[in-house]
Amino acid sequence: MLARNLPWLTMSKLKRREAVAGYVFILPWLISLLVFTLYPIITTLYLSFTNYTVVQPPVWVGLENYQTIFFNDPSIKPSVYNSVYYTLLSVPVGLILSLLLALVLNMRATGIGVYRTLFYLPSLVPPVAATIVFTVLFEARSGLINSFIRSFGLPAPAWFADPNWSKPGLVIMSLWGIGAQTLIFLAGLQDIPKSLLEAAEIDGANGAQKLWYITLPLLSNVILFNLVMNVIGSFQVFTQAVVIGGTTGNPMESTLMFMVHIYRNAFRYFKMGYASALSVLLFVVVMVVTLLIFRSARLWVFAEKDENA
């Protein structure tokens, strides 16, 4: 096939040798692209139109799986609701808090490097371990958090034991890991030219004005990056939800995330066809949402060349 390529024939011997070396270097990745990306994507798409329980070969059922998703699966509603709820709450709150934290860590203070390091430490804790620690902290009767709340004479929720409070609990837990995000914001803050802020100061801008008119616009591309990464990540949240609620989303399906629903269909019920259809759907939703965010970026992400004149 390569021999039919015109440039290949007209190449000098030296260039041809370089090209051969090039293919050898990227060979593992070529195999990976075929075996671990291209083939699986096509197969997932194909399987989503079949009934496949592993023991027997897949049977073509057309759009039946998609029909089931939209009309006949009672777990779809709670799992979509939970994932959307979690995303809509954890992403904005996480973004705002990590931005505030980055502003705090950008202050000039002695030993600031130590603080920056300490904030990152929680991100090192493996998700399973972190979630288990939070089940202890959020324990309904005598966990640390409820003991604290009760010490003010306030009523304390049962968190992961209460379907109304399990998702807020998950969101609060996710905030513990915003250290990496904060460091990305911090790097963005440090890239903002000091001269701009000083110029604004001379013009009489106060702190809030500097933040709103200079810092945030210059940071908007970093905000976009973190936003997109977080949305993609939180739509696919799995580990924390499974550790809290198992594969049934305890209590009362309140922690049944979409990804958990995919997992149990594939590996508990062995409905590979149906799980593939769910996967395709999640993929399409994530892609569309990402695209919409990038579209909206034209409105709120600052483009340097326009206003620098």
Place this chain on the structure above:
Amino acid sequence: MQINEVPYSDNSPSLSKQIASVARHLILIGVTLLFLLPFYWMIISALKPNEMVFSDPVQWFPNPIRWENFAEAFNYPGFPFLRFLWNSTFYSTLVTVGTVISCAAVGYGFASLRFPGRNFLFTLTVANLMIPGVVTFIPIFLLFKSLGMLGSYTPLILPSFFGNAFFIFMMRQFFLTMPSELADAARVDGANEFVIFWRVMLPLVQPALIVMAVFTFLWTWHDFFGPLVYLNDQSSYPLSLGLFAFRNRRTTEWGLLMAGATLTTLPLMVLFFFAQRYFIEGIKVTGLKV
């Protein structure tokens, strides 16, 4: 915009400056303590006897300190945490080796060697960055199943030796910033491309290799989904999955559970302590996240 007064005055009394500095530190310390609290709670709970983990009033320091929790966790019947620790180490190390070798080589190929189809293949690689694992994992599972590899670490480790889009992209960018004079000189001296890559180029990109190694190790150590899907024999579990299984079966042994959680975290702390610079740089430069 009107100018009311001269805002850039540096003649404020040093007392107010000192107060501002103290206030800054109070904010920093307060927020830091809040962040470290779950961490602290994990470690002291791991050193408490079981009935003291949920005690009223809250016990801020374990008394007596019960080190035995760790000793018992190491060899708990059915949940050998020492074995889990070894499994995690073995799994994470091999994935790291595979990723570093393959991504360095492929990244170099894309950055420094010219061959027909290079741009097209690189575009595919970038597109690959946006494909979430959710659309590929079922067929990959079925593939390994048909090869009879379920229940082993092969499906978890093998793919890493074929590279991943993110680090290939990162390595390519890194190699592109390297001066080509050294490689050209070696080429004139008759060295072949593999010698140039191994002897000349790899030592130059060492910091990038370390960033890649550190994050791959961390992510693999954190990985829960992969082992959950592929492993079935409890003694072969890595720490995350072992801890999960322990929690599900031994629902009331809180002290031991926290010891297990601490053990799952501690090796990463050690790694972080030694490679701190690379973690922070990796996050800042590439937007890598945990």
